[in-house]
Amino acid sequence: MPEQSPKAYEPGKIESKWYEFWLEQGYFTPKIDHQKKPFVVIMPPPNVTGKLHLGHALTDTLEDIMVRWHRMKGEPALWLPGSDHAGIATQVIVEQQLAGQGLSKNDIGRERFSEMAWEWAKKSRENISYQHRMLGASCDWTRDCFTLDEGPSRAVRTVFVHLYDKGLIYRGERIINWCPRCQTAISDLEVDHKDIEGHLYYIRYPLAEQEGFVTVATTRPETFFGDTAVAVNPEDKRYRSMVGKEVILPVINKKIPIIADAAVDPSFGTGALKITPAHDPTDFEVAQRHNLLLVNVMNADATMNEEAGPYASLERFACRDRLLADLRDKGLLEKMEPYRQSIGHCNRCRTMIEPRVSLQWFVHTKPLAESAIKAVKDGSITIIPEHFTKVYFDWMENIRDWCISRQLWWGHRIPVWYCQGCDGLTVSVDTPLACEHCGSNQIVQDPDVLDTWFSSALWTHSTLGWPVDTEDLRYFYPTSVMETGYDILFFWVARMIMLGLEDTGRVPFHTVYLHGLIRDENGEKMSKLRGNVIDPVEAISEYGIDALRFALTTGSSPGNDINLGKGRLESSRNFVNKLWNASRFIFQSMDAEVVKGQALETTEAGRPQCIEDRWIKSRLNRLIDDVGKLMGSFQFGEAEQQIYEFVWSEFCDWYIEIAKIRLRNDDLMPSPLPYLVSTLEKSMCLLHPFMPYITEELWHRLKQCLPGKSQMPASIMIAQYPVADKKSIDAEAERTMEAVIEIIRSIRNTRAQHKIKSNRWIEAQVYADELLPDIASQAKFIETLARVRPLDILSRVERRPEEKETLVLVLKEAEVVIPLAGMVDRLAEKQRLIKEREVTQARISQVNIRIKDAAFLDKAPPHIVEKEREKLHILEDKLGRLESELSQLG
Ligand SMILES: [Zn+2]
Numbered sequence: 001m002p003e004q005s006p007k008a009y010e011p012g013k014i015e016s017k018w019y020e021f022w023l024e025q026g027y028f029t030p031k032i033d034h035q036k037k038p039f040v041v042i043m044p045p046p047n048v049t050g051k052l053h054l055g056h057a058l059t060d061t062l063e064d065i066m067v068r069w070h071r072m073k074g075e076p077a078l079w080l081p082g083s084d085h086a087g088i089a090t091q092v093i094v095e096q097q098l099a100g101q102g103l104s105k106n107d108i109g110r111e112r113f114s115e116m117a118w119e120w121a122k123k124s125r126e127n128i129s130y131q132h133r134m135l136g137a138s139c140d141w142t143r144d145c146f147t148l149d150e151g152p153s154r155a156v157r158t159v160f161v162h163l164y165d166k167g168l169i170y171r172g173e174r175i176i177n178w179c180p181r182c183q184t185a186i187s188d189l190e191v192d193h194k195d196i197e198g199h200l201y202y203i204r205y206p207l208a209e210q211e212g213f214v215t216v217a218t219t220r221p222e223t224f225f226g227d228t229a230v231a232v233n234p235e236d237k238r239y240r241s242m243v244g245k246e247v248i249l250p251v252i253n254k255k256i257p258i259i260a261d262a263a264v265d266p267s268f269g270t271g272a273l274k275i276t277p278a279h280d281p282t283d284f285e286v287a288q289r290h291n292l293l294l295v296n297v298m299n300a301d302a303t304m305n306e307e308a309g310p311y312a313s314l315e316r317f318a319c320r321d322r323l324l325a326d327l328r329d330k331g332l333l334e335k336m337e338p339y340r341q342s343i344g345h346c347n348r349c350r351t352m353i354e355p356r357v358s359l360q361w362f363v364h365t366k367p368l369a370e371s372a373i374k375a376v377k378d379g380s381i382t383i384i385p386e387h388f389t390k391v392y393f394d395w396m397e398n399i400r401d402w403c404i405s406r407q408l409w410w411g412h413r414i415p416v417w418y419c420q421g422c423d424g425l426t427v428s429v430d431t432p433l434a435c436e437h438c439g440s441n442q443i444v445q446d447p448d449v450l451d452t453w454f455s456s457a458l459w460t461h462s463t464l465g466w467p468v469d470t471e472d473l474r475y476f477y478p479t480s481v482m483e484t485g486y487d488i489l490f491f492w493v494a495r496m497i498m499l500g501l502e503d504t505g506r507v508p509f510h511t512v513y514l515h516g517l518i519r520d521e522n523g524e525k526m527s528k529l530r531g532n533v534i535d536p537v538e539a540i541s542e543y544g545i546d547a548l549r550f551a552l553t554t555g556s557s558p559g560n561d562i563n564l565g566k567g568r569l570e571s572s573r574n575f576v577n578k579l580w581n582a583s584r585f586i587f588q589s590m591d592a593e594v595v596k597g598q599a600l601e602t603t604e605a606g607r608p609q610c611i612e613d614r615w616i617k618s619r620l621n622r623l624i625d626d627v628g629k630l631m632g633s634f635q636f637g638e639a640e641q642q643i644y645e646f647v648w649s650e651f652c653d654w655y656i657e658i659a660k661i662r663l664r665n666d667d668l669m670p671s672p673l674p675y676l677v678s679t680l681e682k683s684m685c686l687l688h689p690f691m692p693y694i695t696e697e698l699w700h701r702l703k704q705c706l707p708g709k710s711q712m713p714a715s716i717m718i719a720q721y722p723v724a725d726k727k728s729i730d731a732e733a734e735r736t737m738e739a740v741i742e743i744i745r746s747i748r749n750t751r752a753q754h755k756i757k758s759n760r761w762i763e764a765q766v767y768a769d770e771l772l773p774d775i776a777s778q779a780k781f782i783e784t785l786a787r788v789r790p791l792d793i794l795s796r797v798e799r800r801p802e803e804k805e806t807l808v809l810v811l812k813e814a815e816v817v818i819p820l821a822g823m824v825d826r827l828a829e830k831q832r833l834i835k836e837r838e839v840t841q842a843r844i845s846q847v848n849i850r851i852k853d854a855a856f857l858d859k860a861p862p863h864i865v866e867k868e869r870e871k872l873h874i875l876e877d878k879l880g881r882l883e884s885e886l887s888q889l890g
């Protein structure tokens with residue numbers, strides 16, 4: 001006797017048990033089988049600084065859906081997990097830990113600092129892995145990778161050396177984004193731009209050889225110590241005579257020339273610009289054209305350096321205030337105007353970026369971008385949703401060189417050694433013992449590390465063993481799908497495409513699937529400030545993992561944001577409970593059947609005897625077919641929605657309710673159990689990728705109920721994903737059951753409208769023609785489910801004018817006549833029919849307009865046009881019947 005299912009589904013108890021079971025069975029580790037094409041997803045590696053948030057939950061759910069689906073289709077499915085050392089972010093955390101003890105990183109030195117960061121990373125990785133497990137992620141832990149592992153690190157050095165040798169990595173002085181807090185260069189992508197209310201300051205620069213001034217307008221007066229020229233537009237008549245003369249920088253009394261450059265906009269400020277090439281990208285370019293000096297006026301922490309003379313060591317904004325006061329005293333500050341401008345901030349620590357000239361390492365990206373553009377253009381890579389393709393091209397076609405060096409201690413150290421003897425560079429994968437130019441052993445490694453995204457750009461192949469030609473690399477590369485948020489298309493996806501192609505000659509993946517952001521139920525961004533953040537850990541403990549996964553993905557579509565609130569979570573939990581209760585009923589019925597000693601088959605061959613069995617089988621196979629197509633086109637949310645509707649409505653609300661009646665009445669044989677069981681089994685298989693836990697639990701309970709007879713695999717995870725049996729599609733049975741359901745629904749609605757007590761039986765006659773015998777075969781169900789007795793199912797030709805007062809429901813395939821017996825008055829009934837006639841007439845004219853529209857007829861496929869004609873026919877038929885009912889009412 002199988003154990004009884006508990007009344008309520010308790011996710012907490014069930015979830016932990018199954019994850020352990022799957023792990024023990026080794027289901028997450030694919031077997032390499034050269035006869036089969038594998039399905040491969042490399043997980044976007046979460047930062048080791050990360051705590052589980054809904055974004056991870058969404059990523060995990062979507063990837064798990066894909067991987068479980070492909071695994072059930074019999075493909076060797078690899079989902080490779082990993083984590084990212086997250087350069088700046090981790091360094092910031094360790095520095096904060098140190099600051100808590102009153103220490104700085106320089107106090108403890110690079111080695112000890114690195115040890116602390118490793119300790120942090122280790123703890124954090126355990127936590128991350130626990131979080132993935134919590135979400136049911138069926139990823140292969142035996143292949144878990146960390147960006148700083150030996151393999152991926154060697155890949156990083158190999159790529160660096162290769163690109164350097166090819167001339168695609170170079171070291172140069174360029175204006176970069178400098179974060180004074182993190183004290184490192186950061187890439188353009190790591191800068192957030194914010195609009196700030198500031199000022200435009202008009203400062204007078206006295207002319208050197210004569211009386212008078214040139215007034216320049218600037219938003220950054222404190223950088224003026226680094227001015228090396230004043231520039232005007234060569235066409236600007238106001239300044240033409242001054243070009244070639246000199247001005248004196250006030251306060252520090254330095255002479256600088258007035259130059260003419262076409263890049264100057266005469267309409268901005270006074271038309272004269274101060275040129276500070278070491279602190280502004282545009283000025284840097286002007287300086288290149290005019291051979292101007294680069295004067296850096298700040299220290300790494302954005303305090304002023306010795307170039308600022310008396311202002312040295314002041315913080316940049318303190319310097320600004322004091323300088324402005326001094327200029328005002330001297331009468332050199334002409335005026336200030338409010339000015340709004342967009343200013344870059346470090347996206348890690350929110351500090352205002354200081355653009356400054358700096359000697360850094362860069363990747364010359366243009367040649368790499370060309371092949372990456374081609375791969376998307378020629379269809380080797382498909383981006384879903386499609387509209388991101390244009391965004392991708394725009395970015396790639398205008399790509400700028402990528403600054404890859406970071407002044408950090410945590411990360412992949414740049415594999416370059418400087419010789420103190422000959423000044424030569426040795427660039428090498430392995431640590432060299434001597435300078436490759438002069439043989440000196442006086443060589444020092446570059447102190448900087450690489451941008452974190454440099455290692456993640458290699459993630460699709462470095463995790464599979466590259467540069468070593470491993471079996472994994474040969475079998476699993478190129479991977480199938482790269483699934484990630486659209487917000488890191490450039491940071492990550494674009495760079496993976498560039499470097500995947502460069503390193504392996506092949507695309508890193510065939511499909512890019514971009515998901516949207518999660519917002520609250522009103523579509524607002526979730527933020528701590530708004531107080532609308534949903535913590536996935538709390539959501540899981542309240543609703544269960546399956547309900548969270550389902551709420552995150554049902555009805556969603558690629559690239560679109562998802563609105564998640566309590567309502568969605570609750571309705572997902574209700575669905576889980578509905579499934580549980582329906583299954584409990586089936587299991588209990590099976591026990592009874594076994595007791596009666598009746599044979600129980602789970603696979604039914606041939607066409608079923610009863611219409612309702614034919615119907616559920618037909619609907620199920622239609623669903624299987626649709627779901628297969630939707631999954632294949634990455635419409636997971638829509639697939640889920642359709643499974644949900646089938647299970648909730650057709651299976652639970654209708655088929656199971658009908659089956660209950662059959663099971664209660666011995667005379668209504670054959671038993672519906674084979675269809676109950678097979679529909680449940682197939683529905684659970686369809687649902688498994690979305691809701692792995694409850695489906696696994698129910699699978700095992702079902703297995704227990706089928707002692708000795710079952711061919712069911714040991715886990716639903718390795719069961720075959722259902723394949724549609726098109727022969728079972730039965731339009732006739734669907735038409736009948738649709739009519740039966742409409743009859744029951746309309747009687748139920750009438751009962752509700754007239755507030756008839758649920759235990760009261762009412763009388764009804766159903767009139768039909770073509771479907772009469774089939775509807776009649778369902779009489780028992782109509783009777784029970786609509787609570788009508790006596791129920792007569794008659795031919796329309798037998799219809800006589802009613803003697804008593806009646807209510808007539810005109811349906812698609814039938815009329816239902818309910819004697820009123822004082823339930824409603826005649827007038828109200830007449831009004832109701834008139835109203836319904838109006839609605840029907842309106843719909844007829846709509847359809848009429850449509851099928852007479854030349855454009856529609858031209859464009860629509862024939863079966864759609866046919867459908868519209870059929871609709872019109874049905875509506876006209878209904879209208880005719882409404883007319884005759886009305887004429888009978890008089
Ligand atoms: Zn910063």
Ligand SMILES: [Zn+2]
Binds near residue numbers: 420424436437
């Ligand atoms: Zn040397």
